[in-house]
Amino acid sequence: MKNVVRNRFEIVSEAGQLTRGEPDTSKALAIEGLTVAYGEKAAVFSLDADFAAGRMSAIVGPNGAGKSTLLKAALAIVPALSGTVRFFGLSIDQARGRVAYVPQRASVDWDFPARVVDVVMMGLYRTLGWFRFAGANERSRAMTCLQRVGMEDFAERQIGQLSGGQQQRVFLARALAQDADLYLLDEPLAGVDAATERTVMEVLKGLKSEGRAVVCVHHDLATVPAYFDDVLLINVRRIAAGPVGVVFTEANLQKAYGGRLAGTVAAPLPVGGH
Amino acid sequence: MGQEFVQLSLTPMLIGILAAVACALPGNFLLLRRQALIGDAISHVVLPGIVVAFLFTGTVSAWPMMIGASLAAIFAVVLIEAIKRVGRVDAGAAMGVVFTAMFADGVLLLELSDTSSVHLDVEHALYGNLESLIWLAADGWGSLADWTALSEMPPQVGRLALVLALVSGFLFAFWKELTISTFDEGFALSLGIRARLIGFLLVVTTAVAAVAAFDAVGSIIVIAMFICPPASARLMTNGLGHQVAWSTLFAGASAILGYVLAGYAPLWLGAENSVSAAGMIATVSGFILGFACVLGPKRKRIGAAREV
Numbered sequence: 001m002k003n004v005v006r007n008r009f010e011i012v013s014e015a016g017q018l019t020r021g022e023p024d025t026s027k028a029l030a031i032e033g034l035t036v037a038y039g040e041k042a043a044v045f046s047l048d049a050d051f052a053a054g055r056m057s058a059i060v061g062p063n064g065a066g067k068s069t070l071l072k073a074a075l076a077i078v079p080a081l082s083g084t085v086r087f088f089g090l091s092i093d094q095a096r097g098r099v100a101y102v103p104q105r106a107s108v109d110w111d112f113p114a115r116v117v118d119v120v121m122m123g124l125y126r127t128l129g130w131f132r133f134a135g136a137n138e139r140s141r142a143m144t145c146l147q148r149v150g151m152e153d154f155a156e157r158q159i160g161q162l163s164g165g166q167q168q169r170v171f172l173a174r175a176l177a178q179d180a181d182l183y184l185l186d187e188p189l190a191g192v193d194a195a196t197e198r199t200v201m202e203v204l205k206g207l208k209s210e211g212r213a214v215v216c217v218h219h220d221l222a223t224v225p226a227y228f229d230d231v232l233l234i235n236v237r238r239i240a241a242g243p244v245g246v247v248f249t250e251a252n253l254q255k256a257y258g259g260r261l262a263g264t265v266a267a268p269l270p271v272g273g274h
Numbered sequence: 275m276g277q278e279f280v281q282l283s284l285t286p287m288l289i290g291i292l293a294a295v296a297c298a299l300p301g302n303f304l305l306l307r308r309q310a311l312i313g314d315a316i317s318h319v320v321l322p323g324i325v326v327a328f329l330f331t332g333t334v335s336a337w338p339m340m341i342g343a344s345l346a347a348i349f350a351v352v353l354i355e356a357i358k359r360v361g362r363v364d365a366g367a368a369m370g371v372v373f374t375a376m377f378a379d380g381v382l383l384l385e386l387s388d389t390s391s392v393h394l395d396v397e398h399a400l401y402g403n404l405e406s407l408i409w410l411a412a413d414g415w416g417s418l419a420d421w422t423a424l425s426e427m428p429p430q431v432g433r434l435a436l437v438l439a440l441v442s443g444f445l446f447a448f449w450k451e452l453t454i455s456t457f458d459e460g461f462a463l464s465l466g467i468r469a470r471l472i473g474f475l476l477v478v479t480t481a482v483a484a485v486a487a488f489d490a491v492g493s494i495i496v497i498a499m500f501i502c503p504p505a506s507a508r509l510m511t512n513g514l515g516h517q518v519a520w521s522t523l524f525a526g527a528s529a530i531l532g533y534v535l536a537g538y539a540p541l542w543l544g545a546e547n548s549v550s551a552a553g554m555i556a557t558v559s560g561f562i563l564g565f566a567c568v569l570g571p572k573r574k575r576i577g578a579a580r581e582v
Contacts, residue, residue, distance in 0.1 A: 077463040093466065101464035108458045112306060113514045122454050125465050131447065158512040158572075174461075 027086070028053045028182040028213030029074065034083030036066070036073045043069040045237050047083070051230070053181065054211045056204060058218040058228040058244075062257050065235045067217040068104065071184050075101055087182060097126055100180035102171050104187050110160045116170050117142050117155040123177030145173040150199055165196030172200055182213045190219055201227060224248055277414045283533070285409040285428050290495070290529035290555055292434035293487035296441050297499035298525035300480045302518050303445075305504045306456050311366055312351075312477060313500030315373035316484045317493040319350040321399045322380030329387055336429060340485055347481035350376060401552035402492030404533070430490040437486040444479045445518070448472060453514060491552050498556035499525055506563045509570030528559035 029051040036044040044066040051057050059067045072078045074085045076092050087095035100123070120142040121134045128134065134142075146152045149169040154162065162170065168188060175183055183204070189197050204214050208229075218224060224231055224244060231248050233239040239256040240247040297313065304310050320343040327342025350372050357368040380399070411417065411426030418424070445452065455462035455469035462469040480500070487496045507520035532555030537548045 075464045096466040103460040112457045113512050
């Protein structure tokens with residue numbers, strides 16, 4: 001218990017901008033004191049984080065830092081031991097229709113018997129009632145989403161025949177079909193080709209410019225300053241959070257990655273001099 | 275020919291088809307969820323359930339047997355989950371431990387208890403008694419429109435028809451939820467689909483199909499039908515709806531072909547007696563899977579290089 005209190009204190013002193021009290025509806029996602037454990041090991045410990053609408057945010061940290069777990073726990077996909085999570089000031093169950101989640105591409109079996117358009121139409125699930133099945137209307141909406149990611153020619157393909165980048169685009173199209181206000185993406189640029197990376201970033205920037213919130217778990221430190229407005233650095237606990245220019249510093253990264261940083265970074269890091 | 279066929283072959287065939295299809299339908303989803311073994315597990319644990327039900331009631335009437343089997347199936351599913359979590363072993367190992375142990379207990383119980391007066395033995399548990407489910411009250415095709423004759427039909431026909439309706443109804447009602455949660459459970463949960471409940475209901479549906487089919491046709495067909503027709507069907511198509519349709523076709527074809535071959539093939543080969551219909555139906559379903567592996571249009575995906 002003592003440990004928890006001490007950790008809290010550190011977070012407050014480091015971030016200096018912790019919010020408490022009434023849920024704020026202006027925040028797309030507000031997480032407070034979130035703790036998740038697998039077995040006896042904490043994957044995420046007493047973590048606070050806010051994500052704003054109209055911003056592109058990255059969640060960055062070493063392997064096993066709890067980045068994916070943070071998203072899953074926020075969406076109640078994995079149970080949290082403690083903490084509160086509010087989406088636009090609402091509970092997850094009240095806000096499901098406004099939140100789209102893109103899991104890691106490798107988390108599903110692409111040998112599943114489905115065509116590209118079938119997967120995209122899964123994003124329309126919440127618009128379909130009991131005993132209602134996707135029809136021509138849903139199909140045309142799915143096709144529009146496929147066009148936005150440049151995959152309309154692959155609509156009838158079996159999903160197992162796609163390349164990694166194409167699979168990622170299909171997942172993004174499925175999220176677009178959800179027409180959400182908050183997009184939570186787990187490693188959307190991991191292992192994709194350059195063309196896919198450009199397409200994904202264009203689409204995400206489009207969402208942001210429409211006033212939606214975009215949150216990506218991101219692994220490539222070199223592209224963080226170019227792609228994102230805000231960054232949350234975590235390593236089980238929160239290390240730092242805020243605008244990229246302020247918190248994406250060598251010092252914070254060293255803190256997040258410990259001694260493992262040297263081999264991780266492909267390009268020179270911006271040193272926070274603002 | 276008409277009268278003899280309706281009396282002796284129509285109902286066993288019908289029961290075979292109903293049982294095969296009722297098991298093949300949920301088998302499609304079990305296969306895609308890599309849970310195919312759960313059908314195997316459930317169909318084995320049904321035996322101790324039936325024996326215990328017999329020890330309690332002293333009869334082999336249908337309802338106590340069905341209830342005993344269902345309780346055993348539920349017990350086994352809970353036990354598998356518990357072993358998985360407490361023992362930290364993978365699902366396959368947990369199932370393997372539970373179903374072999376429980377089946378063995380069933381065999382021991384059978385040997386220890388006096389079941390000589392009733393039709394309850396290990397052979398029956400394995401291949402059922404399909405050939406004996408005849409319809410003596412029938413005197414031709416016209417009996418299908420005759421209520422008195424229909425009421426004399428083996429009760430397995432009605433029971434399995436009901437179970438098939440239940441299974442189909444479940445798949446139809448939860449088609450979207452089953453599909454999404456089978457393909458991508460995390461995404462399903464993020465949509466608010468209660469994916470774990472759906473998964474549990476699928477296992478319950480599987481158990482209902484297994485128990486009803488076991489009573490009529492024994493565990494060999496049940497195990498074969500949960501796996502072979504869906505696995506063959508997967509090799510025929512890349513669409514889930516089409517896969518389910520193909521699996522129904524393959525299950526029905528196995529039942530009909532297996533029954534006919536069991537009755538006549540040994541005679542053609544010069545043997546004196548026919549062979550077990552249940553065994554032959556399961557064998558045919560295995561051959562269909564073999565053909566699908568060699569000739570199925572979508573077989574290439576197996577072992578195909580996958581870009582990561």
